[in-house]
Amino acid sequence: MTRSISKLTSLNIAGLWLVLLMSFATLLTPAWAEVGIEAPALVLKDTPFSVTVSRDDPAGSEPLWLQLDEQRYPLAFENGEARLDELTSQADTLSLTLVNEAGDTLAEAGSVAIAGWLSVVPALTAIVLALVFRQVILALFIAICAGGWLSYGLSGGKLLQSVLDSVNVHILKAASDSEHMSIVLFCLLIGGMVGIISRNGGTVGIANHITRFVRGRRSAQTTTGLLGTAIFFDDYANALIVGNTMRNITDKLRISREKLAYIVDSTAAPVSAILLVTTWIGFQVGLIDEAIGQIEGFDGSAYAVFLDAISYSFYPILALLFVFMVSLSGRDFGPMLKAEVKAVQRRHDAPDELTDMEAIAEEANIDAKPGIPHRALNAIIPMTVLVLTTLGGIWYTGMEELGHPAEYSLRDVFGNGDSFTAMMWGSLLSTLVALVMTQAQRLLSMDETAHYWFEGVKSMLLPITILMMAWALSSVNEALHTSDYLVSVLSDSLAPQLIPVSVFLLSAFTAFATGSSWGVMGIMMPLVVPLAWAVLQHHGLAGDPEAMHLFYASVAAVLAGAVWGDHCSPLAETTLLAAMASGCGLVEHVRTQLPYALFVGVITTLFGILPVAYGVPWWLGIAVSALVMATGLRLLGKRAEDYQQPASEPSGRPAIGGEAGIKQIS
Structure with missing residues (x-):
């Protein structure tokens, strides 16, 4: 017992001495020994990157250098941190070393390096x-x-x-991103609601009411475009509501799913981008505010810059106009014309080979329960609840963010609202309203209601899977600094008049490659705004009222280019949602929409952005571009009905002639 106590005492004394020695060593350690290097895991050769160095040295008396490729960079610390921007390297493996004046190595870090392309x-x-x-x-x-x-x-x-x-x-x-999961839940709940209102006869009731006013294919397409313009507050909600509402109607009138997806896609993002009370506004104004904060002596608010830039958002405006030109004229060209001819010639009883989300939409196509009344209100009321709750939720969250001030306008409130939260509220309440209305009228049993809610949810699984993978690819692009490479390659010194068109093309290509319009805006806006102002200053034009249109056009070019690139890319979220809601294959949607988007984009560049940059009034640029679009559609476009076969079925409907009509336009 005594020997054990003695042994324990000896261990305690030894531990005490060890603690004292460690404390003494810590006191002797120089302050600059506690340092760290924060470097990106991957860098691109010849593409600028940033490195942050931190140290626990309040006095800051010891000068330090960062060594890269045998070159030393002096570090200026502020609050214990020093940041070096615009570093470049050609080495295959990046080696960063922190050294002191005597050349001692204090810290090391390494990064993988690959060619920028x-x-x-x-x-x-x-x-x-x-x-x-x-x-x-x-x-x-x-x-x-x-x-x-x-x-x-x-x-x-x-x-x-x-x-x-x-x-x-x-x-x-x-999948771990909260905003991504908000969109997933929104899609699932919307799918469940659509499943309920399809089975309880609500969507059939809407179709019956709309078909009373729709006299043919053109009026159905125009009605779809007007509905897409009316649901302006959010592009995601727009695509899902319009596509699901109009799909059965356009199918009955033999309008192709590709045409429906085009109309949905080309109204969703453009109308959300340029109207004054949408979920896009807060994001855009916030980016502009951050960017103009980098400009010394700039006199103007971010919201005022946004409003002035709307007039120069040529692509969203012209894309909307072209939708109605196509709808009202009934003319199409390229792959869209082939899709329309195929739809016109399709027999009602002829099986089609469906792919991708077309097959999913067909499998999830829920017919109304036989023997029940088809009341349009059973669909209109839940959809109205969805729209009003989403709008109200954006307003409420915006007021919460601003602290309920009386001096802020409705635009400011909507700009600061949380659209993701509001959309989840709207989709949940609309589903509950659909369920309660169905049960109150005894249209379906509770088991049937639950079953068809799950059927609606199931129809969303494939597109959500694709959406998840598209987000994952976007994350990969961010890790690879894809946007940084594109900007460094394409954003060289420019003449003032060429800034808007260069920004438009760069933003479009970046959005096409990455599939994220918001990501492109987040990257490009902080770069473009100071760049445009610096170029104007270099030429003595900054603040000149005669030259400020170049500044506003450059800001607008970021937004317009991002929307254009989204319309051309199969990776874009709105492209996917438009295809999903319309029951169209994603690849088929992109193949048919791409020529239209390129047509509008090229005309926008040649007859809108460039002439306006050289002094043509913005309204004249839009007018001329619209005239050129109408002329081009007249020359290139043909009506699908012109390829309809003259023979008739017993029912009186025109019969199809196999692939004959399609071969005529190939």
């Missing part, structure tokens, strides 16, 4: 594979794996790891 490979791989093989999920999966492998510097030993990372890193990261 490789950062574009995953996005282009996804686009090419999706368009060639029409297998979107496989294309996205291969692109994600390729991006993961690039992030490891194409190391042979990391190939399998990059495949495994596709799920447990990239897709998991996309």
Whole structure:
């Protein structure tokens, strides 16, 4: 017992001495020993990157340098941190060393380095594979794996790891984002609501009412465009509501799913981008405010800049106009004309070979229960609840964000609202209202209501899977600094008149490659606004009323280019949602919409942005561009009905002639 106590006492004394020695050593350690280097995990050769150095040295008396490629950069610390921007390297493996005046190494960090052009490979791989093989999920999966492998510097030993990372890193990261999950829940709840109102006869009732006013294919397309313009507050809600509402009507009138998806897609984002009370406003104004904060002596508010820039948002305005030109004229060209001819010639009893989300939409096509009345109010009221609750939720969250001040306008309130939360509120309440109305009228049993709610939810699983993978690819692009590479390559010194068109093209290509219009705006706006002002200052034009249109046009070009790139890209969220809600295959939607988007985009560039940059009034640029679009549609477009076969079915409907009509326009 005594020996045990003695042994325990000896251990305690030894531990005490150890603690004292460690404390003494800490006191002797120089303050600059506690340092750290924060470097990106991956850098692009010849593309600028940033490094942050931190140290726990309140006195800050010891000068330090960061060594890169045998070159030293002095560090200026503020609050214990020093940041170096615009660093570049050509080395295959980046080695960063922190040294003191005596040349002692205090800290080291390393990064993988790859050629800048490789950062574009995953996005282009996804686009090419999706368009060639029409297998979107496989294309996205291969692109994600390729991006993961690039992030490891194409190391042979990391190939399998990059495949495994596709799920447990990239897709998991996309699923962990709260805003992404808000969209997923919104889609699922909307799908469930649509399942209920389809089975209880509500959607059939709407179709019956609308068909009383729709006299044919043109008026149905125009009605779809007007509905898409009316639901202006959010592009996601727009696509889901309009596509699901009009799909059965356009099917009955033999309007192709591709045409419906085009009208939905080309009204959703453009109308949300340019109207004054939408979920886009707060994001855009916030970016502009941050950007003009970098400009010394700039006199003007961010919201005023946004309002002045709307007049120069040529692509969203002209895209909306072209939708109604196509709808009212009944003319189409390119792959869209082939799709319309196929739809016109299709027999009602002829089976079609469906692919992608067309097949999902057909499987999820829920017919009204036989023997019950088809009341339009059973669909109109839940949809109205969805719209009003979403708008009210945006207003409420905006007021909460601003602290209920009386001096803020409705635009300010909507600009600061939380659209994701509001959309979830709206979709949940609309589902509950649909359920209560169905039960109150005894149209379906509770078991039937639950079953068809799940059927509606099930129809969303494929598009949500694709959406998740598209988000994962966007995360990969961010890790590979794809946007930084594109900006560094394409944003050289410019003449003032060429800034808007250069920004428009750069933003469009970046959105096309990354599939994210909001991501492009978040990257480009802080760069473009100071750049445009600096170029104007260099030429003595900053603040000149005669030259400020170049500044506003540059701001608008970021937004317009992002929307244009989204319309051309199979990776874009709104493109996917429009295809999903319309029951159209994603690849088919992109193939048919792409010529229209390019047509409007090229005319926008040549007859809108460039002439206005050189002094033509903005309204004249829009008018001339609209005239050129109308003329081009007149020359290129043909009516699908002109290829209809003269023979008739017993029912009196025109019969189809196989592929004959389609071959005539090939």
